[in-house]
Amino acid sequence: MSNTPVKVAVTGAAGQIGYSLLFRIASGALLGPDTPVELRLLEITPALKALEGVVMELDDCAFPTLAGVEIGDDANTIFNGANVALLVGARPRTKGMERGDLLEANGAIFTVQGKALNEHAADDIRVTVTGNPANTNALIAKSNAPDIPAERFSALTRLDHNRALAQLSRKTGTSVNDLRKMTIWGNHSATQYPDIFHAEVAGKNAAELVNDQAWLENDFIPTVQKRGAAIIEARGSSSAASAAAATIDHARDWLKGTAEGDWTSMAVVSDGSYGVPEGLISSFPVTTSNGNYEIVQGLEINEFSRARIDASATELGEERDAVQALGLLG
Ligand SMILES: NC(=O)C1=CN([C@@H]2O[C@H](COP(=O)(O)OP(=O)(O)OC[C@H]3O[C@@H](n4cnc5c(N)ncnc54)[C@H](O)[C@@H]3O)[C@@H](O)[C@H]2O)C=CC1
Numbered sequence: 507m508s509n510t511p512v513k514v515a516v517t518g519a520a521g522q523i524g525y526s527l528l529f530r531i532a533s534g535a536l537l538g539p540d541t542p543v544e545l546r547l548l549e550i551t552p553a554l555k556a557l558e559g560v561v562m563e564l565d566d567c568a569f570p571t572l573a574g575v576e577i578g579d580d581a582n583t584i585f586n587g588a589n590v591a592l593l594v595g596a597r598p599r600t601k602g603m604e605r606g607d608l609l610e611a612n613g614a615i616f617t618v619q620g621k622a623l624n625e626h627a628a629d630d631i632r633v634t635v636t637g638n639p640a641n642t643n644a645l646i647a648k649s650n651a652p653d654i655p656a657e658r659f660s661a662l663t664r665l666d667h668n669r670a671l672a673q674l675s676r677k678t679g680t681s682v683n684d685l686r687k688m689t690i691w692g693n694h695s696a697t698q699y700p701d702i703f704h705a706e707v708a709g710k711n712a713a714e715l716v717n718d719q720a721w722l723e724n725d726f727i728p729t730v731q732k733r734g735a736a737i738i739e740a741r742g743s744s745s746a747a748s749a750a751a752a753t754i755d756h757a758r759d760w761l762k763g764t765a766e767g768d769w770t771s772m773a774v775v776s777d778g779s780y781g782v783p784e785g786l787i788s789s790f791p792v793t794t795s796n797g798n799y800e801i802v803q804g805l806e807i808n809e810f811s812r813a814r815i816d817a818s819a820t821e822l823g824e825e826r827d828a829v830q831a832l833g834l835l836g
């Protein structure tokens with residue numbers, strides 16, 4: 507085991523996603539069994555007592571990879587020296603809300619945290635925003651952290667990606683292990699576009715294999731787009747364990763790399779690829795290695811996909827304008 511622990515900051519650590527996420531990070535699911543990890547856990551003051559209880563449970567697991575835990579309510583202290591920041595802490599939506607309805611309630615959290623990261627995080631910091639509305643919260647954090655390269659900020663669409671894999675695997679009667687090159691485009695919202703035109707099932711093109719436009723339009727796409735709402739309807743609260751698992755998948759692949767011949771979906775700052783306006787944090791197909799990502803280039807976009815990618819980009823532009831009007835962009 508190497509000696510220097512990687513400092514992983516998690517916000518909203520006493521929340522329901524935190525309760526799944528922390529134990530997986532501490533057990534090595536993010537950085538592997540040979541890398542010690544120091545958890546830096548941020549909460550609001552009234553939640554610190556509950557967080558102390560979670561830390562007792564972390565202690566009681568005696569994880570060999572857990573080198574230390576620090577908790578607190580001050581982002582400047584908790585983000586000090588952080589190498590990885592998982593920004594989960596934010597209010598979840600409840601029944602009948604869209605994620606964008608949380609912009610005003612949650613946006614301000616990410617101005618403060620962006621500034622604190624800018625001042626105190628380690629030089630190699632990589633930031634993943636899970637708290638909703640994730641793309642625009644990531645934009646807020648990025649714009650309040652001018653000294654951190656824009657490519658170090660990302661938002662989570664891996665849960666949507668994983669949901670799309672699960673739906674395609676069920677439809678084709680194959681294992682998720684046989685699936686490659688799924689893509690989520692756009693916003694982590696009901697306008698996101700899960701795209702199977704480039705996906706592969708055991709080496710065959712998924713759209714051609716499925717060959718069922720009605721399923722694609724009326725089942726697959728809306729099921730993935732509205733899965734979060736379906737879970738709220740069924741569980742009475744929003745997805746937590748699957749969101750934690752996706753947060754780990756996202757951050758792990760970013761640091762460790764995607765497999766040869768595959769890619770993943772991450773919401774990252776647009777460089778104008780595929781006509782998504784530059785500067786928006788939008789989901790793209792990306793390959794990763796050593797903590798860097800590249801947007802997959804050269805994919806042919808058919809008319810069906812074009813309209814959906816554009817619609818989600820339009821929504822992201824509207825969210826950007828809304829937070830700009832609220833004075834949240836640095
Ligand atoms: N991007 C994605 O795929 C998904 C995103 N989410 C989002 O993740 C967020 C967290 O969800 P849950 O854990 O279920 O919510 P939760 O309400 O159980 O926990 C949120 C925690 O954040 C804390 N918090 C609030 N303000 C904070 C601040 N300024 N600094 C640090 N901590 C703060 C709260 O005290 C609370 O403990 C929500 O916004 C939810 O909508 C949830 C599922 C999937």
Ligand SMILES: O=C([O-])CC(=O)C(=O)O
Nearest residue numbers: 599638733734735744745
């Ligand atoms: O739908 C929600 O509000 C929680 C979430 O982001 C998801 O499950 O995808």
